[in-house]
Amino acid sequence: MKTTIANVHKHVNETVTIGVWLHNKRSSGKIAFLQLRDGSGFIQGVVAKAAVSEEAFELSKNLTQETSLYVTGKVVEDTRSPLGYELQVSDLEVIQEAVDYPITPKEHGTEFLMDHRHLWLRSTKQHAIMKVRNEIIRSTYEFFNKEGFVKVDPPILTGASAEGTTELFHTKYFDEDAYLSQSGQLYMEAAAMALGRVFSFGPTFRAEKSKTRRHLIEFWMIEPEMAFMDHEESLQMQEEYVAYVVQSVLENCKVELETLERDTTQLEKIKAPFPRITYTEAIQFLKDQGFDDIDWGDDFGAPHETAIAEAHDKPVFITHFPVEIKAFYMKPDPDNSDVALCADLIAPEGYGEIIGGSERIDDYKLMAERYKEHELDGPAYEWYLQLRQYGSVPHSGFGLGLERTVAWITGIEHIRETIPFPRLLNRLYP
Numbered sequence: 496m497k498t499t500i501a502n503v504h505k506h507v508n509e510t511v512t513i514g515v516w517l518h519n520k521r522s523s524g525k526i527a528f529l530q531l532r533d534g535s536g537f538i539q540g541v542v543a544k545a546a547v548s549e550e551a552f553e554l555s556k557n558l559t560q561e562t563s564l565y566v567t568g569k570v571v572e573d574t575r576s577p578l579g580y581e582l583q584v585s586d587l588e589v590i591q592e593a594v595d596y597p598i599t600p601k602e603h604g605t606e607f608l609m610d611h612r613h614l615w616l617r618s619t620k621q622h623a624i625m626k627v628r629n630e631i632i633r634s635t636y637e638f639f640n641k642e643g644f645v646k647v648d649p650p651i652l653t654g655a656s657a658e659g660t661t662e663l664f665h666t667k668y669f670d671e672d673a674y675l676s677q678s679g680q681l682y683m684e685a686a687a688m689a690l691g692r693v694f695s696f697g698p699t700f701r702a703e704k705s706k707t708r709r710h711l712i713e714f715w716m717i718e719p720e721m722a723f724m725d726h727e728e729s730l731q732m733q734e735e736y737v738a739y740v741v742q743s744v745l746e747n748c749k750v751e752l753e754t755l756e757r758d759t760t761q762l763e764k765i766k767a768p769f770p771r772i773t774y775t776e777a778i779q780f781l782k783d784q785g786f787d788d789i790d791w792g793d794d795f796g797a798p799h800e801t802a803i804a805e806a807h808d809k810p811v812f813i814t815h816f817p818v819e820i821k822a823f824y825m826k827p828d829p830d831n832s833d834v835a836l837c838a839d840l841i842a843p844e845g846y847g848e849i850i851g852g853s854e855r856i857d858d859y860k861l862m863a864e865r866y867k868e869h870e871l872d873g874p875a876y877e878w879y880l881q882l883r884q885y886g887s888v889p890h891s892g893f894g895l896g897l898e899r900t901v902a903w904i905t906g907i908e909h910i911r912e913t914i915p916f917p918r919l920l921n922r923l924y925p
Contacts, residue, residue: 496509496510496511496512497511497512497513497514498511498512498513499513499533499534499535499536500513500515500531500532500533500535500536500537500538500578501535501536502535503538503570503578503580503582504579504580506570507570507571507572507580508569508570508571509569509570510567510568510569510570510585511567511568511569511570511582512565512566512567513531513533513538513565513566513582514533514563514564514565514590515531515532515533515540515563515564515565515566516531516532516533516561516562516563516564516617517529517530517531517558517559517560517561517562517564517593518530518531518532518537518560518561518617518619519560519600520555520558520560522555522556525543525544525545526541526542526543526544527541527542527552527555527556528540528541528542529541529542529555529558529566529584531566531582532617532622536578536750537577537578537619537622538576538578538580538581538582539573539576539581539582540566540568540581540582540584541568541581541582541583541584542555542584542587543583543584546583546584546585547584547585547586547587548586551584551586551587554587554589555584555587558587558589559592559593559594559596560593560596560599561593561596561617562589562590562591562592562593563589563590563591563593564587564588564589564590565587565588565590566582566584566586566587566588567584567585567586567587567588568582568583568584568585568586569582569583569585570582571583577750577753577754578750596614597611597614598611598614598615598617598618605909612916613916616915619754620754620755620912621912622751622754623748623750623751623752623754623755623905624751624755624901624905624907624912624913625915626748626751627744627748627751627752627755627901627904627905628897628901628913628915630743630744630747630748631740631743631744631897631900631901631904632696632897633743634739634740634743634744635696635717635736635740636696637743638735638736638739638740639692639694639719639736642692642732643691643692644692644693644694644719645686645690645691645692645693645694646693646694646695646696647682647683647686647690647693647694647695648679648695648697649676649679649681649682649683649686649695649697650676650679650682651675651676651697651698652666652668652673652674652675652676653673653674653675653676653682654668654671654672654673654674654874654875662677662701662702662703663675663677663700663701663702664700664702675700676697676698676699676700677699677700677701678699678716678718678894679695679697679699679716679718680718680720680824680892680894681824681879682695683695683718683719683720683892684720684855684879684882684890684892685878685879685882686720687720687721687722687890687892688722688882688886688888688890691721691722691723692719692720692721692722693719693720693721694717694718694719694720695716695717695718696715696716696717696718696897697715697716698713698714698715698716699713699714699715699716700712700713711898711910711914713914714896714897714898714899714914715896715897715898716894716895716896716897717894717895717897718892718893718894718895719732719736719892719893720890720891720892721890721891721892722888722889722890723888723889723890724889724890724891725836725854725889725891726826726836726837726838726853726854726891728891729852729853729854729891729892729893730771730812730814730838730852731767731768733812733838733840733850733852733893734767734768734769734810734812734840735767736895737765737769737810737840737849737850737895738765738766738767740900740904741762741765741904742765742766744762744904745759745762745763752905755905755906755907756906757904757905757906758906761808761843761844762904764808764809765809765810766809769809769810769811769812769840770807770809770811770812771811771812771813771814771838772803772811772812772813772814773813773814773815773834774813774814774815774816774817774834775791775815775834777795777799777803777813778790778791780802780803780806781799781802781803784802786798786799786802791817792817792819792820793820794820795813795839797845797847800841800845800847800848801845801847803841804841804842804843804844804845804846804847805845807843808843809843810840810841810842810843810849811840811841812838812839812840812841813838813839813841814837814838815828815831815834815835815836815837815838816834816835816837816839817833817834817835818832818833818834818835821835821837821853822853823865823866823868823869823871824853824855824856824862824865825837825853825854825855825856826853826854826855826856826857827856827861835853836853836854837851837852837853837854838850838851838852838853839851840852842899842900842903843903844903844906846899846902846903847899848896848899849895849896849899849900849903850893850894850895850896851893851894852891852892852893852894853891853892853893854889854890854891855890855891855892856883857883857887857888857889857890858883858887859880859883859884859887862880862883863880866880897913898910898913898914899913901913
C-alpha cells in the first residue's frame with residue numbers, strides 16, 4: 496500500500512511503500528538508519544541486516560544524499576521520534592541515484608545557500624519554514640472567510656502608485672506607462688464599495704536597493720479593505736487576525752516550530768487586545784531612552800521600532816502618525832488634522848512593522864485637495880477619486896507583509912529564508 500509520511504499514523508503495524516528522498520544516513524554494524532523525506536514530512540527508516548536481503552542491506556549502506564527511492568516497511572510507533580513513528584524497512588528500490596549533491600550536512604554560507612535555493616528548500620529548516628508559511632496562508636483564508644470577506648485579485652501591472660513614490664519598477668503597457676504593483680489597496684477599495692469586506696493576497700514590488708535583513712524587492716501582501724468600518728474597528732480586526740494566525744501555527748505546526756527551535760512561550764502570549772501608543776508618545780519614549788536621532792515628524796528606523804517592541808511582550812500598535820509622512824489617502828484625525836487615523840503594528844523581538852493600515856479619506860472634496868497637493872492627475876487616478884463621488888462611506892484597510900510575519904513567527908534571522916524562490920533582484924540586493 497502506497498502512502499505518505501504525513502499519513503503513516505493511519506497505518507501503524509501495517510506494511511506500506513513510500514516514495515522518498517534520502518536526507519541523511521548513518522550505519523552501525525548490522526543496522527542502517529535512513530533519514531527519509533517525501534515533502535509531507537521526515538521519518539527514520541531502520542534497515543536491519545537480518546530483516547532484508549543482503550543486496551538490500553548493502554544498497555542501504557551505500558545510498559547517497561538526495562537519492563530518490565521507494566521504501567517498503569512496517570510502520571511502528573516510536574516515542575523518541577518527533578513524528579512519533581518510524582519505518583522498519585523490508586525492501587528498497589532506487590529510482591535515481593544522486594551524485595555529488597552540493598549542499599552537504601556541513602555549514603554553508605548564506606550566499607552559497609541562496610545561490611542553491613532550488614536545492615536548499617529540501618533541508619529540514621527550510622521545509623519547516625515553508626510549512627509554517629503555508630499554515631499562515633491557510634489560516635488567513637480561514638479567518639477572512641469566517642469574517643465574511645470576499646477574495647478579490649487586483650492587477651499586478653498598474654498605472655498608479657498607491658504610496659505616491661517613485662520607487663517602482665517601470666515598464667510599458669503597449670503605449671502607456673505601467674508599473675509592477677506596490678500594493679493592491681486602491682483597487683481593493685473599489686472592490687469594498689461593491690462587496691463590503693474584501694481581501695487580496697498577491698505579490699508586491701519595491702524598486703529599492705535595500706541591504707537590510709528586513710526588506711525584499713518582491714514580497715507577498717495580505718490586504719483587506721472594509722466598508723462601513725472606522726479606524727478603531729479596523730485595529731480590532733487586525734489584532735484578532737494576527738492572534739488567530741499565530742494560534743493556528745502553534746496548534747498545527749508543533750513539529751516545525753520544534754525543528755526551528757522556536758521559543759513558543761513568546762508566541763503563546765499573542766492574544767488580543769494588543770497595546771497601543773500614539774506616534775507622539777513613541778517619540779517621547781525614544782527620547783527618554785536616549786535616542787537623539789529622531790524628532791516629531793521623522794519616520795521610525797529599525798532601532799527605534801526595536802526599542803518600542805522590547806517594551807512590550809505582544810505586538811504593539813503605533814497610531815496617529817503625522818499626515819505629512821503618510822500616504823495621501825489616509826484620513827486626518829477630526830480632532831487633530833496634523834495626524835492621520837492610521838497605525839503600524841510592530842512585531843515583538845525586533846522583527847519590525849508587520850502591518851500598516853488606516854481609515855481612508857471618504858470625503859470627495861478632501862481627496863480632491865490631496866490630489867492637488869500630491870500632483871495626482873490623469874486617468875490613472877481619476878477612477879479612485881470617483882469612489883468618493885458615488886455613495887462614499889467610511890472605510891478602512893490594512894496590509895500585512897507575509898515574509899516578515901513568517902520571519903517573526905518562525906524566529907529566523909534572515910527574511911530571505913521565507914520566500915520559496917528568490918527572484919533575480921532579491922539575489923542581487925539582499
